[in-house]
Amino acid sequence: MSFTSASLLAQEAKKKKLLFAADLRLRAEPDWNSRKSDGTYRDDRFRFRFRVRAGITYKPNDWASFGFRARTGYPEKQQDPHLTIGDGYHEFDSVPIGFDKLYFKVHKNWLDAWLGRNTFPFLKKNELFWSDNVSLDGVYISASFETSANWIDAVTYAGGLFTMLNSFDTFSDESFIGILQISTSHIDNRLKVFPTFYHFNQMPNIPDGNENYRFEYSIFQIGAEALISEHPKITLGADLYQNIQNYDDNDNIPEALKNQKKGFVGSVVWGDLDKKGSFCLGAYYTYMERYAAVDFIAQNDWARWDYSGQGSRDGRLTNLKGLELMTGYRISKMLQLKMRYFVVEQLVPYGDYLENGNRIRLDIDFRF
Numbered sequence: 001m002s003f004t005s006a007s008l009l010a011q012e013a014k015k016k017k018l019l020f021a022a023d024l025r026l027r028a029e030p031d032w033n034s035r036k037s038d039g040t041y042r043d044d045r046f047r048f049r050f051r052v053r054a055g056i057t058y059k060p061n062d063w064a065s066f067g068f069r070a071r072t073g074y075p076e077k078q079q080d081p082h083l084t085i086g087d088g089y090h091e092f093d094s095v096p097i098g099f100d101k102l103y104f105k106v107h108k109n110w111l112d113a114w115l116g117r118n119t120f121p122f123l124k125k126n127e128l129f130w131s132d133n134v135s136l137d138g139v140y141i142s143a144s145f146e147t148s149a150n151w152i153d154a155v156t157y158a159g160g161l162f163t164m165l166n167s168f169d170t171f172s173d174e175s176f177i178g179i180l181q182i183s184t185s186h187i188d189n190r191l192k193v194f195p196t197f198y199h200f201n202q203m204p205n206i207p208d209g210n211e212n213y214r215f216e217y218s219i220f221q222i223g224a225e226a227l228i229s230e231h232p233k234i235t236l237g238a239d240l241y242q243n244i245q246n247y248d249d250n251d252n253i254p255e256a257l258k259n260q261k262k263g264f265v266g267s268v269v270w271g272d273l274d275k276k277g278s279f280c281l282g283a284y285y286t287y288m289e290r291y292a293a294v295d296f297i298a299q300n301d302w303a304r305w306d307y308s309g310q311g312s313r314d315g316r317l318t319n320l321k322g323l324e325l326m327t328g329y330r331i332s333k334m335l336q337l338k339m340r341y342f343v344v345e346q347l348v349p350y351g352d353y354l355e356n357g358n359r360i361r362l363d364i365d366f367r368f
Contacts, residue, residue, distance in 0.1 A: 037351030069101035127299035138162030263292030
């Protein structure tokens with residue numbers, strides 16, 4: 001082997017150990033007809049927004065890796081890393097940037113585990129319960145196996161313990177999240193089922209240190225996705241949520257909300273965005289009662305409702321029903337377009353009127 005060939009092989013091996021990834025999103029977003037709980041309306045608005053993320057993964061061998069990723073966004077807006085052009089960070093201020101990934105990971109045969117800060121590792125098919133932008137600090141472990149049973153192709157057992165607010169008190173008084181999930185695939189991977197249990201301990205009623213009290217959520221989820229047709233590709237999805245905590249004796253929770261603990265998400269998607277020239281259409285319906293999810297951890301796509309009047313920038317996206325219509329097109333491996341339309345109405349009013357809203361988002365996504 002020549003010196004040049006050996007050098008090229010060495011460089012190639014080194015490149016495989018160090019992986020770089022980045023993406024850019026440009027967004028146009030009109031909002032209109034958004035009623036407040038007092039019956040007045042928020043001003044209609046049109047915004048241009050953007051998001052930038054970049055990360056590096058180092059793999060010293062085939063079973064271990066270290067990774068980190070930086071992104072734009074205010075640290076107090078965990079649900080939303082997007083920045084509005086001409087607003088927020090002001091004309092001459094620095095763009096706010098933080099880390100949403102910083103972890104050590106082990107992947108060997110059936111074992112997958114990580115320690116540190118990372119994105120949501122459990123199986124889910126939408127953001128109505130947990131936003132893709134909300135990262136977790138803690139430890140995660142999973143074990144995946146193929147099976148010989150006729151009705152189960154594979155099974156994954158996963159669990160994690162994650163901190164929210166560490167006050168260095170006794171364990172039962174800390175704010176943490178415990179998650180357990182069993183996911184199975186069936187019928188040559190055409191059907192996926194993923195029952196999950198979430199326990200949110202000592203969660204604030206208002207995020208970012210502005211709480212009046214803390215309380216618990218214990219939520220069972222039954223999630224499933226079925227591939228109905230391959231040509232054309234059509235998938236159906238459904239998620240059921242039930243919070244089993246009893247709030248009858250909690251005087252901090254309004255009487256009208258104490259039994260608001262159920263949720264449902266249903267979806268149908270035609271096509272996908274996996275390769276150049278691919279196209280998709282989708283519809284999502286959600287009915288999410290107040291305590292069926294933690295409202296400042298769930299998505300904040302569907303409406304303008306937030307805790308800004310109580311000292312927090314985070315959204316409060318439960319206690320709602322609504323519809324999302326989506327369409328997308330992949331122009332190339334690096335570029336795709338996606339448009340989403342949302343119409344939302346509140347379930348239980350916080351004032352004299354139900355809040356509502358309409359929104360359209362057009363996203364142009366580049367990845368490198």
